[in-house]
Amino acid sequence: MFDVVVIGAGHAGVEAAAAAARRGAAVVLVTMKRDNLGTMSCNPSIGGVGKGHIVREVDAFDGLMARAADASAIHYRLLNRSKGAAVQGPRVQADRRRYAAVIATMVAAEPRLSVVEGEVTGLRLSGGRVVGIDLADGTALTTRAVVVASGTFLGGRLFRGRWRGEGGRIEERPSGSLAAQFRSLGLPIERLKTGTPPRLDGRTIDWALLAEQPSDAEPWTFSALTRTRPCPQIACAVTRTTERTHAVIRAATPDSPLFSGAIDGAGPRYCPSVEDKVARFGDRDGHQVFLEPEGLDDATVYPNGLSTSIDADAQAAMIASIPGLERARITVPGYAVEYDHLDPRVLEPTLEVADIPGLFMAGQINGTTGYEEAAGQGLVAGINAAAIALDCEPLVLDRGSSYIGVMIDDLVLQGVTEPYRMLTARAEYRLSLRADNAETRLGATARALGCLGPKRAAHQLRREEERAALRTRLDTVRSVGEVADAGAEVVRDGSRRSAWEWLRFDTVKLEQVLPGIAADTDPTVAAEMEQDARYAPYIERQAAEIARLRAEERIALPSDLDYAAVPGLSNEMVDRLGAVRPISLGAAARVRGITPAALSAVLLHVRKRAA
Amino acid sequence: MATAAGRHDEARGVTDTIVALSSGRPPAAIGVIRVSGPAALVAAATLAGTLPPPRIAGLRALRDANGAMLDRALVLVFPGSRSATGEDLVEFHCHGGRAVIAAVEAALVAATGCRAALPGEFTRRALTNGRIDLAEAEGLADLLEAETEAQRVAALAAAEGRISRQVATWMASAAAISARIEALIDHDDEGDVETGEEVLAAIMADAAVLGTEIAFAVEAPPVERLRDGVRVVIAGPPNAGKSTLLNLLGEREAAIVSPIAGTTRDMVEAPVVRRGRAFVLTDTAGLTRSDDVVEMIGVDRARYAIEAADILLWLGDEPPPRDDAIPIHSRADAAERRVVPAGRLAISRDAPRSIESLWNVIEERASALLPRIDGLPWRQRHQQLCGEAAAALLQGSNDPVLLAENCRTARVRLAAIVGIDATEAMLDALFSRFCLGK
Known part of the structure; x- marks a missing residue:
């Protein structure tokens, strides 16, 4: 009996398996080829604008991708270097073989994680929930939760000119019976396409x-x-x-x-x-x-x-x-x-299939593209599969917390019409969601959920102390004379401000308000704090928006809510809300085409029902 | 699954279908009864037997459960989603007698469990189902309340979506500008997006042009002025003929007139409609010094009214308290006041033409204060949001991320005009204004 079975060992699969194992679950990672862990089937690069944010967020949960990328990187490039830190995109070119080897080593180093080679032919269900999987060689594995991270291998068809082939990647078999089972379970399956260069x-x-x-x-x-x-x-x-x-x-x-x-x-x-x-x-x-x-x-x-x-x-x-x-x-x-993908609107924000307890979906099967998007989902699915298996706290990331939260919210509420790629434009709170502050945003959550190894936990606590110490020092008041003498271009108007407030002027640098700071502060901490101060007025406004968002998120909508019973909702509104089953009033508000008046009707109905 | 289906059916049963008289108070030649909701078609068929094809009128005998005939009526069926409420909707055009209406309504309730609609509930359902947006709902509310021609024209324009279309155009422009900035940010490295400072400057310039255009809408007088009326305040020292002028302008005895100074202690208001436009005439207490506490409260109120006036008619011989006041030489028929000082408009009780020429001056002033009849009927709420959107667009930045953030703010504000971010309180305020049945 295992706690979690992960099907597929691509970027979603390995993060899911490792995250579940870090939380203490006994995990099996099932892959068709043991030496294909963490394969980069397309571009040999990791990160980019928006995508790099996700990699840093996975890293804040002690995930694999960022460390494996560093260990195999042969080219580093920070995109948008000349633009604000909020949209800077870290990206590396990785040595493909080294990357896969590093991932294999990291997987092997997880004591609670084992790898099984084989083709999954079907899920075992009992009483409506997942209890195990069957392999092509006749063995069966029993488990409390399953994460499906099968990438493009479901119903994959290859095209080149007039030539046709079967599979998810060239020279690898497609998995057909699992796709058939998903269809028979009534899961909505659709088709997407992608391509690769010579x-x-x-x-x-x-x-x-x-x-x-x-x-x-x-x-x-x-x-x-x-x-x-x-x-x-x-x-x-x-x-x-x-x-x-x-x-x-x-x-x-x-x-x-x-x-x-x-x-x-x-x-x-x-x-x-x-x-x-x-x-x-x-x-x-x-x-x-x-x-x-x-x-x-x-x-x-x-x-x-x-x-x-x-x-x-x-x-x-x-x-x-x-x-x-x-x-x-x-x-x-x-x-x-x-290839086949699942309409992700049937998923909960935990990435669990709403109608099949214990079944989680992550990565390209949910209609996304990209290693980073897959890794982010794998992380969340793995953490939540472990939550089910071990009966501990689940993880739901909202739009105010992370790019991963934005992505999952988009997927489960809007579905996809093309392969979903992360873009910073999708994140309305992007001034707060920077690649350089992922640990600050998510570290405490990751620690509370038990996702961190001891080395990472110690590192994050140290950083937290450094940030707090620097923030205190930024309250030091500086006169305009002192700042100008330090070399900043400011008008000598006799004003006095705290170092924090001085940093709002983009002509003022941290070193000019706190001379000598570079000597005793980590440069990443200093750079992060400088950005916080620079964008402070905007970040404060966004913080107010995020607070309002979270207030609406607290108004839960029951998952068995019958929208047809809400007085005054047309069939169209009933269909839209019924397809998504938003978990909160805030989520319902983000479903496209839902009017504020429809929301108030839903709210009124839920309150009456509760009374 | 069986239990879920059972719950579903049970729930369907309690889903409200609403019924109400949608035309004026009976008795009248015709009474239009509307039924809206999932049971509307069943309810209508129970009374009318067969139903005519969608959107085609059919004459039917309406009968109650015992087969007794209630009325012979025109029946119109509007199937769901494309109907006014977004639900199945049926209209009965009955004879407009009280008993006929009551009998048909009672039969509908008895037959199928329809219930009487709450005030504004049909419109609320239209808004809930996206058949109209917030700006259109506001216009519809105004249209139902319109008393003057100018109010009707403005309200109809809003109800017909002219505001919504203008806002949608701006939102599309703002979205296009946003898209250009986002391309710079998210796709800078892909070689197919033009980058550089000139590109950013061009985007900023376009944002400023849009911001200026939106700001211009804020300049126009809001549509509330049509409903609230232009405030014309009559002020001056005691016994200057203020109350007499009010009665002459209002063509009725709204204020008590006496030769005793200080007869008017509080403000007297008289609403007047001239050429389809609403005015509120206000007579004020004479400005004086007094030991009488009550009189001095009246004087304080008069000073406040002078401040708040759209148009001030000043009847004192002293210079007026506001530069834009219309100085009036009243009681020009009195022997000692035959000589009219320069720059003053002479008024006398016995010369109707003097009153008419004062009205002409007032109406000319009012034209600048009221929305143009061919302009867009902006409400103050719209103007507030437009102002914020314009300010965001006009706020340039060399940082594309901040420029993008400003554009996002503008889009959020514009969206709020058509109700993409409407609050419950505003909806309640809106719907409490609707009369029953619309």
Whole structure:
């Protein structure tokens, strides 16, 4: 008897398994191939704008992704460096093999976590709840909770030109019987598509021709626990498509499954295939292509920006038309994949299927795209699967707390119409939700839930003390003369302010109001506090909004609420609310198309029912 | 699952279907009874037998449960979601006698458990189901209360969604501006978004243009002025003929007139409608010094009224207390007052043309204070929100994140106009104004 079974060992699966194990659950991680833990099936990079926030949040819960990224990173780049800290996006290129090896080591190091190789053929249910799983070799595992993190492997179909294949990734089998069982359980299954570019042999690229993009010199790291960068850093390169590239693509487009109607699923608007880009932005003379090496001792290069599913010969012609790639050899051609996903509106914010206790869903199966989005969901699903198994506190992250909270709220209330990718624009409280303050936002929650190992817990407590100490020092009052003498550009108007208030002026730096502070304060703590002070008026206003949000969240709506019984609600409103079953009045307010008057009708009904 | 289904059916049974007379107080030539809710079609069929096709009138004999005929009426069926309330809705156009209406209503209640609608409940259901938005509901409330032509025109414009459409246009513009900033922030590194300071400056400029346009809406007088009327205050020293002027302007004996100074101790108000526009004429106590406590309270109130006046008619020979006052030379027919001082408008009781020319001056002033008949009928609530939205858009920043935050604030404020963030209190205030049955 296990506490938690996790199906799938991708980015969602390994975080779910490790998080449940950290909470004390006995966990089995089931994967089709034991040596495929934490595989990066697409881009060899981790993080980015919005995505990097999620990685830091997972790290605040002592998750794996940030530490594994640091251990295998061969290129660091802080996106949006010139913009405010709220939207800066940490991103690394990881050595694909090293990353998988580091993840395997971390999984092996969890004493309560074991890995089983096999194909899951079905879930065992009893009395409406999940009690175990069946494997293809006839063995059965009994458990209190199951996390399904099967990625694109459910009903996966591959497309390239007129060629068709089965599977979730090239050369790997799809899992069919689980998908059939989900359908028979009445779970709403839909189709989405995504794509991947051809991989190139880096030894055949003419690097000398291309603009180099070096790794950041500033020694930042992804995880708060990482002190140094263990791997040597290498440069990426940038090239562009040409008019000739576009002509090749246009000629091949009629056979592309994306255009021939072979694929029904919706693809991501923000990450279009190159044939989409050429069709939609025909006036452009070129599109950027980032050449990302996949590893230190692996010649493979990922040409980011060339996702395609045109015919393999046309792909070769396309590559040959791009400067620097004239003689480049394709090792694996690009392809599109269409796959099944669950309409995530049937999930609770804990990622448990509302009607099937004990069954959790995480990652791409919920209609998201990206390793980071998957990891964030895996973390929450794992923590909550452990909560069920061990009868301890669940975790629900709201929109005011984290990007993970924003993502899950979007998924369970709005569903998806295209693969869901994190964007900072989705976070209305983004001035408060920065990549540099994830520990401050989530550390206490993570500790209270027992998600932290001893090393992490000690680190977070130390940081907390450092922040409190610095905040106290920022109450020191400084005259305008002192600040100006320290080199800040301020008008000598005789004013006196606390160091905290001085930092609201963007011409004033921390060192100018607290001279010598750099010597005895951790630079990440200093930078975080400086940002807090800079945005303080906005953050205070958002804090008031968040408080109002949380007040509405406290008005719970019963999960068995019959919306058809609410007087005055039309069928349309009943359908919208019934599909989502929001857990609170605040959540109901965020369901698209729900009017404030409908909300007040629901509130009135719930109060009458309670009376 | 069986228990859930059972609960569901039981719940369906208690879902309210509402009924009310929606036309004027009987007796009248026609009485329109509306039934709205899940049981509306069943209820109507119980009385009328067969129902006509949707949205086509059919003449039917209405009968009670015993088969006794109640009335012969036109029946109109509006199926749910596209009806005025968003639910199944049936209208009976009956003969408008009290007994007929009462009998049909009673039969509907008895047959199918419909209940009498609360005041404003039909409109509330329309709002609940997204058939109308908040600005339209406000307009509908005003339309039902409109007493003057100007009020009717303004209320109809709001009810027909002119405010909502304008706000939607602005929201779309603000969303487009937001989208451009977000592209800079979220997709800067992807090579296909133009970046740089010029791009940010162009976005900021467009936000400022939109902010200026929205701020302009705040300049216009609010529609409440049509309903509340233009406040015309008559003031001056005791015994200057203020009450006489009130009665002349109002064409009725609203104020007591006597030769005794200080006859008017408190304010006397007379609402007047001129050419479809509402005015409130206020007569005030004469401004004087006195030991009489009551009289001095009247004087204090008069001073307050002078402050608050939209148009001040000043009847003193002294210079007026406000520069924008209309100085009036009253009692011009009195022998000692034959000479009219320069810049003063002469008024006399026996010269109706002098009153008419004063009205012309007042109405000309009022035109600037009232919303234009072809303008948008902004309420003060809308203007407050527009003002906040405009201020946010006009507040530039070199930090794209703060610029984006300001745009978000603007969008939230605009959304509140059409009720995307309406509070329960405001809804209650709104719905308490509706008469029964609408």
